[in-house]
Amino acid sequence: MKIEPGTVVTLAYDITTADGEIVESSDISGPVSLLHGRQTLIPGLAKRLEGLEDGAEETFEFPPEEAFGTVEDAPTNVMSRAEFPEGTKFEVGVKFVAKMPNGQPLHLAVKEVSDESVTVAMIHPLAGQTIGMAVRIIGVRKATSKEKELGKAMVKPPPPPPKK
Template identity: 25%
Template sequence: MVICLEGDGILGVKIGDIVAVEYIGTLDNGGVFDSSESQGGPLEFKVGGGQVLQGFEDAILGMEIGDKRAIVLEPSQGYGEYSKNLVETIPRSSIPNNEKLTKDTMLLVSLPDGSKMPATIIAINEESVTLDMNHPLAGEALHFEIKVVGIS
């Protein structure tokens, strides 16, 4: 998983620490899907708190302030593989305010157990709507360049 490491990382980040990291996330094609700069500054989270992808969290363990690391998370370590089973066509009439639906609109879908899941409209016609409930980054390898800028 680790491609490149600068810094010794002997003591550094451990479970329970609050860390601040600068990062940029790209896909295999080089396209940026997220960055700390686009989010307004460093990402802060508690290590071991489950607030970020496990592979991202694992990668910063042992890093010290100023250390940089480049990692690649395969789909199984990120948002999972793309599943055609999570694509479903439903009657358009079953969606409230269906007159405002357009392709690429994201909806919050209620599941039979009462939980809710985001879904993207990938096709629409007068009778039906096709929803994709995969995460938008499902099936993608995620490349991150990470720099630790704070540990407390």
């Protein structure tokens, strides 16, 4: 079966920096299942997967706009000063790193400061970088009506392969 909108794709992947360093791998996190056309790991992936079949192995290169965006286009968030440790001093342009709930680092840059709030740009660590992605299609199937309604795959992908 070919990957097209309305199919659930299960894939193994490695994401690499331009110098070849693996920064994310399904060997660690396990394969991922996505509802094609509704879910993706990065914006440019869906169009690259279109038409591939179970068992296909491909390597892609993504410019920043198709991957994690540019630093300049990073989304912003207005946060209450109370969300930061007491005594934190803020200056426009200052950058710092916070941890997301999943433990991943989130790079923040102060954009605006008021008496009550701080506007920060949320910059992905790979923003502004061209990345590589190697994928292996593990499975393709038609999405259920429930998955289409919810806009996401409802199955757990298989566990990662054992280390050799």
